[in-house]
Amino acid sequence: MSESRAAKGTHEVHEAHAHPGFVRTYIFSTDHKMIGRQFLFMGLFMLIIGGLMAMLIRWELAFPEKPLPIIGASKEFIDTGEPKTSMDQTWAEWLSKPESEQNWLTKNMPMGAITAPLYNSLFTMHATLMIFFVVMPIMVGGFGNFLIPLTIGARDMAFPTLNMLSFWVGLLSGIIMLASLFVPGGPAAAGWTSYAPLTAKVEYTGVNWGQNLWCISLIVMGISSLMGSINYITTIINMRAPGMTFFRMPLITWSLFITAILLLLALPVLTSALAMLLFDRMLGTHFFLPEGGGEPILWQHLFWFFGHPEVYILVLPAMGVTSEVLSVFSRKPIFGYRGMVFAMTAIAFLSWVVWGHHMFVSGMNPLIGATFMMTTMVIAVPSAIKTFNWLGTLWGGSIRFTTPMLFGLAFVSNFVIGGLSGIFMASTPVDIFIHDTYYIVAHFHYVVAGIIFAIFAAITYWFPKMFGRMMNETLGKIHAILTFIFFNATFFPMHILGVGGHMRRIFNPMQYEFLHPLQPINVFISISAFCLGAVQLIFLFNFIWSLFAGKRADRNPWHANTLEWTTPSPPPHGNFDKIPTVYRGPYEYSSPEVAEDWLPQDRRLETTTAKGAH
Amino acid sequence: MRMLNWLPEDVSTYGKEVDSLFYLIYYITGIVFLLVTVAMIVFLIKYRYQEGRRAIYTHGSTTLEIIWTAIPAIILILLAFKSQAAWSHIKMNIPPGEVQIRVLAKQFNWDITYPGPDGKFGTEDDLPRPGDPAILDEIHVPVNKVVRVELVGKDVIHSFFLPHLRLKQDVLPGRTILAWFQATKPGRYPLPCAELCGIGHSGMLGSLIVHTPEEYAAWVKEKWPSTEKAQ
Numbered sequence: 134m135s136e137s138r139a140a141k142g143t144h145e146v147h148e149a150h151a152h153p154g155f156v157r158t159y160i161f162s163t164d165h166k167m168i169g170r171q172f173l174f175m176g177l178f179m180l181i182i183g184g185l186m187a188m189l190i191r192w193e194l195a196f197p198e199k200p201l202p203i204i205g206a207s208k209e210f211i212d213t214g215e216p217k218t219s220m221d222q223t224w225a226e227w228l229s230k231p232e233s234e235q236n237w238l239t240k241n242m243p244m245g246a247i248t249a250p251l252y253n254s255l256f257t258m259h260a261t262l263m264i265f266f267v268v269m270p271i272m273v274g275g276f277g278n279f280l281i282p283l284t285i286g287a288r289d290m291a292f293p294t295l296n297m298l299s300f301w302v303g304l305l306s307g308i309i310m311l312a313s314l315f316v317p318g319g320p321a322a323a324g325w326t327s328y329a330p331l332t333a334k335v336e337y338t339g340v341n342w343g344q345n346l347w348c349i350s351l352i353v354m355g356i357s358s359l360m361g362s363i364n365y366i367t368t369i370i371n372m373r374a375p376g377m378t379f380f381r382m383p384l385i386t387w388s389l390f391i392t393a394i395l396l397l398l399a400l401p402v403l404t405s406a407l408a409m410l411l412f413d414r415m416l417g418t419h420f421f422l423p424e425g426g427g428e429p430i431l432w433q434h435l436f437w438f439f440g441h442p443e444v445y446i447l448v449l450p451a452m453g454v455t456s457e458v459l460s461v462f463s464r465k466p467i468f469g470y471r472g473m474v475f476a477m478t479a480i481a482f483l484s485w486v487v488w489g490h491h492m493f494v495s496g497m498n499p500l501i502g503a504t505f506m507m508t509t510m511v512i513a514v515p516s517a518i519k520t521f522n523w524l525g526t527l528w529g530g531s532i533r534f535t536t537p538m539l540f541g542l543a544f545v546s547n548f549v550i551g552g553l554s555g556i557f558m559a560s561t562p563v564d565i566f567i568h569d570t571y572y573i574v575a576h577f578h579y580v581v582a583g584i585i586f587a588i589f590a591a592i593t594y595w596f597p598k599m600f601g602r603m604m605n606e607t608l609g610k611i612h613a614i615l616t617f618i619f620f621n622a623t624f625f626p627m628h629i630l631g632v633g634g635h636m637r638r639i640f641n642p643m644q645y646e647f648l649h650p651l652q653p654i655n656v657f658i659s660i661s662a663f664c665l666g667a668v669q670l671i672f673l674f675n676f677i678w679s680l681f682a683g684k685r686a687d688r689n690p691w692h693a694n695t696l697e698w699t700t701p702s703p704p705p706h707g708n709f710d711k712i713p714t715v716y717r718g719p720y721e722y723s724s725p726e727v728a729e730d731w732l733p734q735d736r737r738l739e740t741t742t743a744k745g746a747h
Numbered sequence: 748m749r750m751l752n753w754l755p756e757d758v759s760t761y762g763k764e765v766d767s768l769f770y771l772i773y774y775i776t777g778i779v780f781l782l783v784t785v786a787m788i789v790f791l792i793k794y795r796y797q798e799g800r801r802a803i804y805t806h807g808s809t810t811l812e813i814i815w816t817a818i819p820a821i822i823l824i825l826l827a828f829k830s831q832a833a834w835s836h837i838k839m840n841i842p843p844g845e846v847q848i849r850v851l852a853k854q855f856n857w858d859i860t861y862p863g864p865d866g867k868f869g870t871e872d873d874l875p876r877p878g879d880p881a882i883l884d885e886i887h888v889p890v891n892k893v894v895r896v897e898l899v900g901k902d903v904i905h906s907f908f909l910p911h912l913r914l915k916q917d918v919l920p921g922r923t924i925l926a927w928f929q930a931t932k933p934g935r936y937p938l939p940c941a942e943l944c945g946i947g948h949s950g951m952l953g954s955l956i957v958h959t960p961e962e963y964a965a966w967v968k969e970k971w972p973s974t975e976k977a978q
Contacts, residue, residue: 161950164875171865176855229892245939250946252949253948323943328903328904328942330903330904330920331904331943331944331945337854337902338945339946340811364861382856423920423921423922429900429904429919429920430830430919430922442972463794464801465803465804465805466805466807467806467807468805468807468808468892469806469812470807472807472812494906494915495904495919496918496922496924499835499838499839502834503831503834503835506827506830506831506834507827510823510824510827511824512825513819513823514816514819514820517816517819518815519813521812522781522812523787524787524790524969525790525807525808526789528790528794529802529803529805530790530794531794531797531802532791532794532795532796534795542791549784550780553776553780554778554781556775556823557772559826559834560827561828561830561831561838562768562830562833562834563768563769564767565765565837565914565915566754566765566913567908568915568941569906569908569915569941569942582878586856593795632753632754633755634754636908637940637943638943638947639950640948640950641949644952645937645952646937647910647937665907699807722803723803724800724804725803725804728799730802736864747767
């Protein structure tokens with residue numbers, strides 16, 4: 134590495150970071166902090182779109198085939214053809230035009246009602262956006278970039294230009310994905326899992342360029358995340374400040390390190406599978422098409438070989454964030470720090486050998502099902518360790534119920550539900566029944582959508598560091614509590630739907646007589662979901678308002694120990710006035726060595742020798 | 748509390764095995780959930796910030812960590828072994844069928860073939876007979892007999908789902924997959940497709956009609972009038 138600008142905090146190096154001009158500061162920035170913010174904003178923008186799609190999905194499930202409020206036509210107009218409202222007039226006008234001149238709405242939702250093809254596109258794009266363009270950019274791209282150099286005491290990433298490229302390639306991939314919404318034939322409509330052969334031929338779904346762009350976008354996204362993960366791994370291995378041993382790194386940094394390794398190894402599998410799928414679609418190969426000698430479940434093996442590590446790519450940073458806020462606001466060291474690191478490492482290894490649990494009833498040899506059941510049961514153990522250690526951290530603490538803490542606690546309790554419901558699926562006979570039902574939807578929303586709580590914890594916790602201002606605590610707490618209530622009201626009843634046999638991905642539950650008794654639950658879920666969506670406006674307001682008018686933050690508003698809090702808020706180019714020396718682990722809260730209840734990693738004490746290192 | 752009441756009625760011989768595992772896991776996870784939640788709430792109240800009290804300074808307890816690693820590990824591994832018996836019964840050791848049917852899954856129907864009295868497919872007494880229209884979305888079987896289903900796929904992946912019989916099996920194009928069930932109660936049961944299979948996935952729905960022995964004999968006599976005895 135070229136005269137590592139991190140390792141040596143010389144004055145010349147610091148000078149080189151000064152005054153880069155507007156474009157280099159805000160647009161084509163190589164500063165990891167700006168890139169982190171860019172990823173954060175991209176993720177939040179996509180969160181709005183993905184969330185609105187969820188609202189449409191819930192409308193359809195609660196009120197199947199009914200026109201949407203406001204933009205939908207009235208019942209009288211649909212029944213009689215006599216326009217009653219001004220929206221009816223508009224629909225009449227739109228529909229009277231020749232087909233070539235009709236707009237997106239008349240093609241995809243005539244009279245304002247969601248159609249089956251649109252519905253399939255909605256749940257496909259909702260999941261795709263949430264996974265690849267919300268959770269990954271915010272947690273890995275946003276907080277990964279922002280926090281890695283700051284928490285290890287480095288001035289920037291190892292490869293700042295590669296880092297910049299990683300964002301711009303990521304943004305390009307997002308633009309391609311959004312563009313696919315507007316191509317003829319509509320966007321991808323085969324689920325975020327895009328099972329072949331359904332996706333391997335245009336005529337099976339009727340979606341042509343939508344699916345191609347879906348593949349291309351994710352290939353491009355894979356390039357972006359490859360660049361990011363190489364950068365993270367190199368930075369963490371090579372650029373830790375003096376004294377920052379691996380076992381003095383905060384758990385958020387550990388989680389991002391392990392996540393980066395998983396990304397580096399898992400994403401290329403997806404990229405290869407996507408390339409094969411594109412070849413099947415566009416070049417006439419038959420990787421997944423049995424009529425040409427292809428193997429219809431090969432896609433599933435490849436997809437889930439990527440897909441299961443992917444789940445942990447999403448959830449590990451959330452666990453890292455939770456560990457930070459729980460320790461800081463309990464004013465206590467993390468209970469079993471090494472156990473937490475080993476648990477994450479175990480999860481990372483085991484995540485490679487559990488993919489078959491997505492395929493128990495796929496037609497894969499049932500003998501292999503037995504093996505995957507065992508590995509899946511085993512991977513529940515490190516998750517249990519993490520939960521118990523979080524409880525251990527709360528025990529004996531001096532707990533401050535700040536907004537980030539409320540979100541951290543909410544993440545833990547939702548993760549407990551999501552983890553426990555996973556055991557049902559791990560048991561192969563039970564999975565026979567609940568596979569492909571709403572039980573699965575409930576389970577993965579508790580785990581993956583539950584990450585939103587860690588995202589909110591991270592945003593509210595590091596907001597002062599990122600933007601130099603505090604967010605409003607009152608609004609934050611109201612938002613946290615209401616989000617927790619409506620989240621559970623939305624996703625918990627989905628377990629009941631699943632146990633009742635309600636399939637996933639069906640457009641209209643009323644087509645199934647045996648599901649009619651469950652329909653009131655669907656209505657309840659949808660109303661809760663609309664409330665959950667509406668409550669997010671509080672956050673949006675708080676976020677934007679605080680960006681411009683929040684109280685100025687000092688360096689360390691939470692009295693935290695980790696290195697990012699020793700820098701100014703927000704940190705300047707080059708981050709540190711002087712590269713810190715690290716004397717102890719990250720969680721020395723309420724240490725008897727000092728009078729105050731925190732002890733920063735870089736503070737030198739007369740007695741600092743043996744103590745503090747874990 | 749009893750989420751189990753929501754399970755559809757079980758009318759299959761092996762349904763009890765699935766349901767009892769479901770119950771078992773439900774109780775285990777229910778207890779764990781209560782313990783964790785109660786502990787968390789107690790800690791949050793007891794250890795909330797109070798003027799003058801300092802948090803306990805501890806980095807953990809290896810003994811405790813070993814205990815709460817070992818106990819879940821043992822429970823989970825035992826669960827896996829317990830599950831395996833039902834799994835091999837339902838999916839691995841497929842018994843010879845007393846009644847045979849073949850189901851071709853295609854966008855967006857279940858296309859049914861009966862082998863007729865000889866019990867063999869590809870012979871003259873198959874139903875539908877050559878030239879007849881396909882039999883779509885209705886399966887007739889007798890109660891209390893082992894029914895062996897040959898699942899054949901045509902275009903994309905579908906999933907043969909009989910919620911009341913606790914049977915789900917994906918159907919792959921270009922392959923034949925065997926499944927079986929033994930219904931214990933006459934009636935008409937839904938047969939939805941559980942795997943997203945395209946625009947018409949929602950509403951791809953058939954019926955399983957389980958007949959009493961007398962009804963079934965009458966149905967066989969109607970379909971194969973020339974033969975005295977069914978199969």
